Amino acid sequence: MAVIEYDVYKQKLGAMGPALEKLAAALDLDSARLEVERLEAEAAVDGFWNDRENSQKVLRRTKQLQNKIAKYDKLVREWEDLTTLVEMAVEEEDESLLPEIRETCAALEERLEAARLDTLLSGEYDASNAILTFHPGAGGTEAQDWCQMLYRMYTRWAERHGYTYQILNYEDGDEAGIKSATIAIEGENAYGHLKSENGVHRLVRVSPFDANARRQTSFAALEVMPEIPDDNTVEIREEDIEMQVFRSSGAGGQHINKTSSAVRLIHKPTGIVVSSQQERSQFQNKDNCMKMLRAKLLELKAQQHAEKISDIKGVQMKIEWGSQIRSYVFMPYQMVKDLRTDHETSNINAVMDGDIDGFITAYLTASATGELKK
Secondary structure, three states: OHHHHHHHHHHHHHHHHHHHHHHHHHHOHHHHHHHHHHHHHHHOOOOHHHOHHHHHHHHHHHHHHHHHHHHHHHHHHHHHHHHHHHHHHHHHOOHHHHHHHHHHHHHHHHHHHHHHHHOOOOOOOOOOOEEEEEEEOOOOHHHHHHHHHHHHHHHHHHHHOOOEEEEEEEEEOOOOOEEEEEEEEEOOOHHHHHHHHOEEEEEEEEOOOOOOOOEEEEEEEEEEEEOOOOOOOOOOOHHHEEEEEEOOOOHHHOOOOOOOOEEEEEEOOOOEEEEEOOOOOHHHHHHHHHHHHHHHHHHHHHHHOOOOOOOOHHHOOOOOOOOEEEEEEOOOOOEEEEOOOOOEEOOHHHHHOOOOHHHHHHHHHHHHHOOOOO
């Protein structure tokens, strides 16, 4: 029996060889290696650090390419090691290796699929961290509770993928939920994956806040932007900013500061307002505000020059109630359906626990093939 199963794994691993070659071609690794050599040579030239904007851009691009190459090389090594292990198990008729081979092969298939998905992330900012801002729609407590459910869903998603997240701003709802919140999800390709989530999310359920147990429809909007480093990609002049300070209330009513450490920045030319109250230091809160402001100004720039920055499709969608991208139905049946790709699942509990990879994959695939619904 074990011999037959080993043959199955030999066939699987044999098929992975051409798949890895296709992946290398899709990632354009030969060009990536040449570009790394060119960028490293550029960084070694005298005077390289004199141009701060260019040096940061070069280093960021070098790191991005090196990470891409290293991830692929690791996949190849794991495939070679597993192939050797299967051959050894067959030769020695060693059934004790079967559990390890099963587990390793499943993990390798999963990483190969994830790497294939990464080939769809070719936008200029796809490798960046992501800034997520949550806005409840009309409906008071019901909408604010839905907003908090989404907040939990995305923080769980981040944890599932080994990403970290930092709370930039958080304001509790009057009775439950949140009035608004902003978090930065940090990790490679965070924005590339999460840009698909930008838009209005619709909930249908029996309200826990309705004494008559009536069915309610609620809306919440998620705004997703790439975190832009301070490299003059977006110019922010000091004289264009009005800074206000106030006392922080803290998430969940905790960590209330007695001093005015919370910061609100108003960008006078555009009217954009951002705030941060999570840090105890006024300076740290101002840094958080600057992150959000740069991202919002980039979004504005993308809307004004969409033909030049077409890879930021996710943040060009207008946030309007009724123009939902996805519906989450708890009653009278259970279904989560994305209206842009028709991807759906009835396992709503898994989705609310952060299992949204199917929706992200469907969006990226449809976007790459031009099959995305408007």
